[in-house]
Amino acid sequence: MPMRYFFLSLALLVFALLAIAGFRGSKTENRPIEIFPDMDHQAKFKPQTPSQFFANGSAARMPVDGTIAKGMPAQNDYFSTGKMGDKWGDGIPIEMDEAAMHRGQERYAINCAICHGPVALGDGIVKQYGLATIANLQDPRIRYMADGEIFNTITHGKATMNAYGANVSIEDRWKIIAYLRALQRSQNTVLAELPESLRAKLTPAAK
């Protein structure tokens, strides 16, 4: 290969390098050269812009009746929000029976026990792995907390606790709360409250 081809290609290479890299960082008033425009430019209407296409001249269409914004409760009632007016409400707003209680127990075990522990003492397995702030749900503060506020904590989380609204249906949240109330009762009952048959099974504490 004659030597001049070598010099020619070297000159071209230097030129190309300068042309591409040499102007990096410098400013220009011109539009940038787009080699791969991807999907940067599309035919579309931006929010609030007019359109001739629709009779009322507005490009934005009204949402269909009954549309619910993502993350918003379907209704504004106690069942969906835990609130009565602007205060936390109290009470389980669904029919509770044995099956519902079992469901609550199961959902508690799946969604809550890893952190709050099997009897809600705040001693679940996650605590051993470093989440130090896990609340003890047997604490009187939580025992006397309104059901609606606990509902809201499950739905949206609180401080260092994540939200579980996306994982647990509204019905199941109330069932979990009912079960949590049973757990709290189980740790805070007096002998006289127990049925006779259960009392007989207990051995008195050693003196």
Ligand code: HEC
């Ligand atoms: C990944 C761990 C984790 C899971 C799972 C979890 N929690 Fe919590 N929870 C926490 C932590 C941590 C706190 C303390 C939040 C704070 O005060 O920083 C807390 C606090 C709470 C509180 C007290 C909130 C307050 O007002 O102080 C309630 C009630 C509660 N959790 C209920 C539940 C229920 C019911 C579930 C199951 C649906 C659940 N948590 C699942 C970690 C968890």
